[in-house]
Every structure is written in structure tokens, then in C-alpha cells.
Amino acid sequence: xxFNEVGGYFEASASVQDISGRLTRWSPPVEVSERFSELRxxxxxxxxxxxxxxVELWYSGEEDFRTFGSDEPxxxxxxxxxxxxxxxxxxxxxxxxLPNWLTAHR
Numbered sequence: 164x165x166f167n168e169v170g171g172y173f174e175a176s177a178s179v180q181d182i183s184g185r186l187t188r189w190s191p192p193v194e195v196s197e198r199f200s201e202l203r204x205x206x207x208x209x210x211x212x213x214x215x216x217x218v219e220l221w222y223s224g225e226e227d228f229r230t231f232g233s234d235e236p237x238x239x240x241x242x243x244x245x246x247x248x249x250x251x252x253x254x255x256x257x258x259x260x261l262p263n264w265l266t267a268h269r
Contacts, residue, residue, distance in 0.1 A: 164191060166199040166216045167236035168238060169265070170249030173247060174239050206230075214265075235264035244268065 164177035175196045177189045200217055206212055213230035220226050247268035254261055 164218050166196060166218075167238060168200055168203055169212060169214055169236075169242050170246035170251075170253065171200075172242040173248035174236075175199070176239065188249070207253070210258060212254070212257075214262075233262050239250070 164175065164183045167174045173196055175191050177191050178186045180186050203213060203216070213232040215231040215236040216229065216235075217231075218226065218228045229264070247265065250265060251269070
């Protein structure tokens with residue numbers, strides 16, 4: 164599953180692989196995106212904030228969770244300009260460097 168967020172605008176996409184290896188697109192319920200958004204909000208004020216997360220889960224119970232903060236997410240639909248403004252507003256007062264792509268959307 165991939166989750167992108169900036170300024171309250173988010174996208175989530177996922178696929179499921181069956182035992183034959185075939186991938187099927189899956190639309191995660193909104194509650195999954197809400198949990199990712201909560202995780203992201205909890206990371207504010209740390210040395211870096213993330214804008215994209217990827218999680219892979221396997222039948223065996225193994226998982227791989229990664230966050231990405233320096234590169235702009237590959238959006239399915241570009242966020243509205245208000246989302247970038249909101250992200251910049253939320254960053255005020257925190258001590259971390261904003262990525263160039265975020266400040267370029269001003």
C-alpha cells in the first residue's frame with residue numbers, strides 16, 4: 164500500500180497479490196488512510212517529516228514499513244494549492260528543513 168499526504172489532502176492506493184502472483188488493485192477503506200494520517204501527524208517536530216509511506220505485508224506475517232520525506236510523492240491527482248499552503252502553515256514553529264518541492268508550490 165502507498166499513502167501520500169500534504170496539508171490534509173491524501174491518496175491511498177494498494178494492490179493484493181494472490182498465490183499465483185497476479186496483482187489486483189484494492190481500494191483501502193478510509194479508516195486505513197486516517198490511521199496513516201494520524202501516524203504522520205505524530206511525527207511532526209522530529210528531524211524530518213514524511214509525505215509518503217509504503218507498507219508491504221506478506222501472508223507469513225512479515226511487514227516492511229517505510230516513510231519518505233525528501234522527494235515529492237508521485238500523485239495520482241495533484242493536490243490543490245490550498246493543501247500545500249496548509250502544509251506550510253502546519254510546519255510553522257517546528258525545527259526541520261522543508262523539502263524544496265514543497266516550498267516551490269507557494
